[in-house]
Amino acid sequence: MRQTTAFHANLEKAKRNYVLYLLLLPAFLYVLIFNYVPMYGIQLAFKDYMAGLGIWGSPWVGFEHFGRFFASPDFKDIVWNTISLSLYQLLVGFPIPILLALLINSCSRFGFKKYVQNLIYAPHFISIVVLVGMMQIMMSPRSGVINTIISSLGAEPIFFFGEEKYFRHLYVLSGVWQNMGFNSIIYISALAGVSYDMHEAAIVDGASKWKRILYIDLPSILPTAMIMLIMQVGQVMSIGFEKVYLMQNSINMPVAEIISTYIYKKGILDTDYGFSAAVGLFNNVINFTLLVIVNKFSKKTTGSSLW
Amino acid sequence: MKLSREDKIFDLINYIVLGAVSLLVLYPLYFMVIASFSSPEMVNSGQIVLVPRGVTLDGYKRLVQDANIWIGYRNTIIYTVFGTFLNIVVTVSAAFALAHRDLVGKQFFMGYFVFTMYFSGGMIPLYIVVNKIGLYNNPMVLIILGAVSVYNLIIARTFFQTTLPPELYDAAAIDGCGNFRFFIQIAVPLSKAIIAVLVVFYGVGHWNEFFNALMYISKKEYYPLQLVLREILLQSRMVEQVATEAALIDLQERQRYAELIKYGVIVVSSLPILAVYPFAQKYFVKGVMIGSVKG
Numbered sequence: 001m002r003q004t005t006a007f008h009a010n011l012e013k014a015k016r017n018y019v020l021y022l023l024l025l026p027a028f029l030y031v032l033i034f035n036y037v038p039m040y041g042i043q044l045a046f047k048d049y050m051a052g053l054g055i056w057g058s059p060w061v062g063f064e065h066f067g068r069f070f071a072s073p074d075f076k077d078i079v080w081n082t083i084s085l086s087l088y089q090l091l092v093g094f095p096i097p098i099l100l101a102l103l104i105n106s107c108s109r110f111g112f113k114k115y116v117q118n119l120i121y122a123p124h125f126i127s128i129v130v131l132v133g134m135m136q137i138m139m140s141p142r143s144g145v146i147n148t149i150i151s152s153l154g155a156e157p158i159f160f161f162g163e164e165k166y167f168r169h170l171y172v173l174s175g176v177w178q179n180m181g182f183n184s185i186i187y188i189s190a191l192a193g194v195s196y197d198m199h200e201a202a203i204v205d206g207a208s209k210w211k212r213i214l215y216i217d218l219p220s221i222l223p224t225a226m227i228m229l230i231m232q233v234g235q236v237m238s239i240g241f242e243k244v245y246l247m248q249n250s251i252n253m254p255v256a257e258i259i260s261t262y263i264y265k266k267g268i269l270d271t272d273y274g275f276s277a278a279v280g281l282f283n284n285v286i287n288f289t290l291l292v293i294v295n296k297f298s299k300k301t302t303g304s305s306l307w
Numbered sequence: 308m309k310l311s312r313e314d315k316i317f318d319l320i321n322y323i324v325l326g327a328v329s330l331l332v333l334y335p336l337y338f339m340v341i342a343s344f345s346s347p348e349m350v351n352s353g354q355i356v357l358v359p360r361g362v363t364l365d366g367y368k369r370l371v372q373d374a375n376i377w378i379g380y381r382n383t384i385i386y387t388v389f390g391t392f393l394n395i396v397v398t399v400s401a402a403f404a405l406a407h408r409d410l411v412g413k414q415f416f417m418g419y420f421v422f423t424m425y426f427s428g429g430m431i432p433l434y435i436v437v438n439k440i441g442l443y444n445n446p447m448v449l450i451i452l453g454a455v456s457v458y459n460l461i462i463a464r465t466f467f468q469t470t471l472p473p474e475l476y477d478a479a480a481i482d483g484c485g486n487f488r489f490f491i492q493i494a495v496p497l498s499k500a501i502i503a504v505l506v507v508f509y510g511v512g513h514w515n516e517f518f519n520a521l522m523y524i525s526k527k528e529y530y531p532l533q534l535v536l537r538e539i540l541l542q543s544r545m546v547e548q549v550a551t552e553a554a555l556i557d558l559q560e561r562q563r564y565a566e567l568i569k570y571g572v573i574v575v576s577s578l579p580i581l582a583v584y585p586f587a588q589k590y591f592v593k594g595v596m597i598g599s600v601k602g
Contacts, residue, residue, distance in 0.1 A: 010411045011411075013409060013411050014412070016409075017407070017409045017410065017486055019485065019487045019490075020403075020404040020407050020409070020410050020486055021404070023400040023401060023404040024400070024401050024404040024405070024410075024416065026397045026400070026401070026455075027397050027398070027400075027401035027420070027455045027460065028401070028416075028419070030451075030455050031419065031420060031455065031457075033436070033440070034436065034437075034452065035423040035427065035428070036423075037436050038427065038428025038429070038432035038433040038435075038436050039426070039428040039432070040428070040432075041428050041431075041432025041433075041435055041436065042428050042429070042432060044431065044432060055432075055435065100328070103321055103324060103325055104325065106317075106321065107321060107325060112322070112325070116325050116329050118585075118588060119329050119332055119333055120328065120329065120332050121588055121591075121592075122332070122336070122584060123332060125515075125580050125581075126515075126580075127515035127517065127533055127536075127576070127577070128515070128517060129515075129517055129533045129536045129537045129540065129541075130536065130540070130576060130577055132540070132541065133536065133541060133569065133573060134335055134573065136540070136541070137339075137342075137569065137570075138338065142351070142353075143350060143351040143352065143353055145338060145353065145355070145356060147353070148353035151353075177332065177335075181332065182595075185592055185595045185596075186595055186596075189592075189596045208313040208314055208317065209313075209314045209317045209318070210313065210317050242517055242518050246541065260430070263429070263430050263431065264430065267430060267434070268430075268431075268434060268522065273435065276430070276431045277431040280428075280429030280430055280431055280432075281429060283429070284426060284427060284429055287425075287426075288425060288426050291425055
């Protein structure tokens, strides 16, 4: 009885506020069509897709696509390329914004600080196409300015895009160049929240700037850093498609083929939908599992979690 | 306050490090600009390092005559303007509803949206859906796709939750102000700051959009700027690979053209973003901060 009245009260409330549902409707429908309907399409991973029969009508093949993927010679390389590129990026890309934020925060000249901040955020807004184009221009063995500098120092010019061993470094370092500033914002704003009283007390006790960074600033952004780290670890398998795809060439392919570019080529270019969907599902399941594990771990150790 | 010797040394090192980082960030951008004004021969023989030499506007002149670039430019402006408008309408109204204290089923709706941040159908199923509803090679796809980003939705919702106190709802209700009027006349005017944040985030996203165009647009007349850019900037790379083995004359011809205009193209395509950047940067900083509050 009590439950039904509560239900009715809620229904009444919902009716009274029908406008809210109308406002919510466009976003709701968008997510339904472009997020949830494709999830229904995941069954493709277990089917032999035939355009005439549609997703629903195509015959089931069970785990055949997965078997083919795991057995294919590409499998080990692609998974390894994805994970190693991602971990390398994490290893370099995670601490640098923190260091940068600490340095910027302890910069006492306000004008210089503002100038540095405004400058280092800028590359974040450059498109990936332009970024990769710029890299190729600047690193060209014949005309690139980096090689001009290298040869003026008396060394042999390096064909950065022509040897596979440079691919990962180029990917990670260009990512640092583009995003270190933007990724430091969150730490800078966390540092702005540190009470100045603590610093004053430390100064009175004769603590140097260096000591204050070490014992006041760093500990106070540690929780933020932990959350960022956990979130990034949870995304290890979902490294972006665009930059890797644009940086690929026939020479670096052995190290540059990652899961998302592989899915694109097999699925969109070779129209092997079922197989590609299976690879995609494999990737998504690992991502999701990682996220759940990492989130649980975070909840236990830091008390903060994503849900 | 008098600085100790240790602090002075620290400051010095700090200024040097930050100065070096700034230069490292600035130099590639600066190089593109000076190279775009220099003679291609000078650039290609590596003589341009710090100042433009053999100043010429040839690259820009050629670029102005290149129809593909202007078609791409026009398309990208259309996609960005209409796409961002759609983003704002959809995101702000949904965020308002999700922040409203009287929304029944809030938990469900939040879960509904947030789940999609962590799990998706993947590239292929989405591709099939987009094809099925007739958006393939339809310019509308670049306006509609990404109509709402759940991350931005959460930022906007957090903003509404903190700017619209419960008393405001009560006052509005007492005055007989309905939800829709409340949204249009009170909530929207109060949310200029968050709308600016969203315009920056979404707008830059549309301007730089590459992936969706690669996936869903194959007709050249619908190409956004980024696809045109890719053809110009990244074809010269192919030449570099084959040039070591055999010369391909056609490719080299196109390469010569690309060599001439590529710096100008980079400058011209990034210009709109760099032009709004000084205005926009305080908003994206704000956006990141609102976003971090929820975390």
